[in-house]
Amino acid sequence: MINNVVIIGSQWGDEGKGKIVDILTEKADMVVRFQGGNNAGHTLVVGGETYALHLVPSGILHPGKKGLIAGGVVVDPDVLLEEMDKLQARGVAVAPDNLMLSERAHIIMPYHRLLDQAREGRRGEERLGTTGRGIGPAYEDKAARVGLRLGDLRDLVFFRDQAARALTEKNHLLSGLYGLPPLTLEDLAARAEVWSRRLAPYLGDTWLAIQAALARGEKLLFEGAQAVQLDLDHGSYPYVTSSNPLAGSVAVGAGLAPRLIGGVLALVKAYSTRVGAGPFPTEQDNDLGLELRRKGAEFGTTTGRPRRCGWLDAVVVRHSVKLCGADHLAITKLDVLAGLPELKIATHYLLDGEKIDFFPADIRAAERCRPVYETLPGFEGDLSRARKMADLPAAARRYLDRLSELCGAPPAFISVGPGREETITLHDYF
Numbered sequence: 001m002i003n004n005v006v007i008i009g010s011q012w013g014d015e016g017k018g019k020i021v022d023i024l025t026e027k028a029d030m031v032v033r034f035q036g037g038n039n040a041g042h043t044l045v046v047g048g049e050t051y052a053l054h055l056v057p058s059g060i061l062h063p064g065k066k067g068l069i070a071g072g073v074v075v076d077p078d079v080l081l082e083e084m085d086k087l088q089a090r091g092v093a094v095a096p097d098n099l100m101l102s103e104r105a106h107i108i109m110p111y112h113r114l115l116d117q118a119r120e121g122r123r124g125e126e127r128l129g130t131t132g133r134g135i136g137p138a139y140e141d142k143a144a145r146v147g148l149r150l151g152d153l154r155d156l157v158f159f160r161d162q163a164a165r166a167l168t169e170k171n172h173l174l175s176g177l178y179g180l181p182p183l184t185l186e187d188l189a190a191r192a193e194v195w196s197r198r199l200a201p202y203l204g205d206t207w208l209a210i211q212a213a214l215a216r217g218e219k220l221l222f223e224g225a226q227a228v229q230l231d232l233d234h235g236s237y238p239y240v241t242s243s244n245p246l247a248g249s250v251a252v253g254a255g256l257a258p259r260l261i262g263g264v265l266a267l268v269k270a271y272s273t274r275v276g277a278g279p280f281p282t283e284q285d286n287d288l289g290l291e292l293r294r295k296g297a298e299f300g301t302t303t304g305r306p307r308r309c310g311w312l313d314a315v316v317v318r319h320s321v322k323l324c325g326a327d328h329l330a331i332t333k334l335d336v337l338a339g340l341p342e343l344k345i346a347t348h349y350l351l352d353g354e355k356i357d358f359f360p361a362d363i364r365a366a367e368r369c370r371p372v373y374e375t376l377p378g379f380e381g382d383l384s385r386a387r388k389m390a391d392l393p394a395a396a397r398r399y400l401d402r403l404s405e406l407c408g409a410p411p412a413f414i415s416v417g418p419g420r421e422e423t424i425t426l427h428d429y430f
């Protein structure tokens with residue numbers, strides 16, 4: 001019997017983590033975000049209503065469950081407050097008894113956002129395609145030990161002092177290098193006052209709350225954001241995010257000792273998508289890609305950008321399953337593939353004529369990888385009413401079997417639509 005599960009994306013993000021976390025929350029007590037920030041966009045469809053969450057853990061829609069934003073997350077307080085207000089306006093309770101923020105979490109300051117966007121603008125064609133939310137610059141300052149943390153909002157005199165020091169350097173960059181108007185200390189101090197007044201009641205040391213919950217025998221979910229291919233160390237650098245979305249990151253970001261990790265569930269979209277630049281060996285920059293985008297509504301939850309689409313890449317998923325020790329897969333968006341005459345899965349690559357079965361560290365090599373496909377028969381029909389495997393067409397079951405075999409883990413969930421109930425459950429985690 002396990003008491004916690006880490007949920008991670010195995011491709012390039014947007015695999016449907018929010019939906020699966022929402023389903024698992026029914027039996028859990030606490031949901032913890034442990035890395036990333038509001039670059040994430042997790043969509044939940046409950047009772048026909050759609051919720052897009054960027055920072056607040058996806059368990060929030062279940063009354064009585066606790067959401068934690070742990071120390072490894074970077075938090076834009078303006079975005080967080082807006083999200084909390086929107087949820088409250090829709091009747092979702094958000095209060096210190098169901099949401100806790102780590103005092104160790106670093107703040108995304110307005111200058112981080114501006115620098116992210118200015119740098120991307122300067123790179124032009126060479127841009128990384130970031131979400132422009134200030135994620136990279138905030139993590140840079142954390143590593144450089146000049147960041148401001150949510151806990152610093154408890155002492156506004158100290159906060160102002162630190163912000164003044166930061167502004168000296170940031171304004172130099174903003175106006176000197178990028179020709180933008182400088183930010184004023186008064187503006188930052190005024191914002192900090194609002195942030196402090198509204199967020200201070202939510203602050204705490206989240207790792208202690210996690211320890212206490214484990215001691216009480218509660219069940220925890222760790223909600224990963226982004227995905228292994230966007231991992232700062234293990235993804236296609238530099239086309240990555242600035243945090244570590246792989247499962248092991250929960251040890252640092254949330255403060256959970258590695259040997260206490262109970263289970264790891266890897267999310268796999270039944271095909272591939274990527275938003276932003278970088279290598280994507282199975283990309284279909286053609287009519288098929290457009291069809292997948294249309295049928296799968298593949299537009300970014302955070303930025304609205306069209307997602308690049310392609311065939312499932314078992315090399316990528318296998319890589320993630322191994323790196324994260326995933327025990328099960330949650331395979332999503334199977335319904336989107338219905339109607340295609342045949343389906344392809346990349347089993348390995350040819351790199352300069354040589355067969356390889358891993359994603360190369362060097363992106364120039366990754367760009368030269370030619371996927372080798374296995375072709376399977378397609379299936380038809382509306383899958384969204386399937387609730388058990390027997391409800392699926394035989395060819396869909398065959399596709400799932402082959403996918404699991406190639407990716408190296410059995411499925412726990414098959415998702416056949418965006419709604420909570422549009423799911424086949426094969427393995428109950430709790």
Ligand code: GDP
Nearest residue numbers: 014015016017018041042043333415416417418
């Ligand atoms: P996340 O970032 O991993 O949480 O995923 P996103 O929410 O960014 O993107 C997944 C999108 O697919 C959302 O719009 C979901 O509502 C939707 N979705 C999730 N599962 C399914 C599914 O099985 N079928 C279909 N058609 N849509 C799904």
Ligand code: IMO
Nearest residue numbers: 013014039040041129130131225226241275276
């Ligand atoms: P969820 O949690 C998909 C991508 C961006 C860009 C790269 C770096 O919804 O799966 P950043 O703003 O993080 O510096 O951008 O990472 N990216 C995501 N792509 N889903 C996400 O989150 C993403 N978060 C960041 O598009 O390519």
Ligand code: MG
Nearest residue numbers: 014041042301
């Ligand atoms: Mg998303």
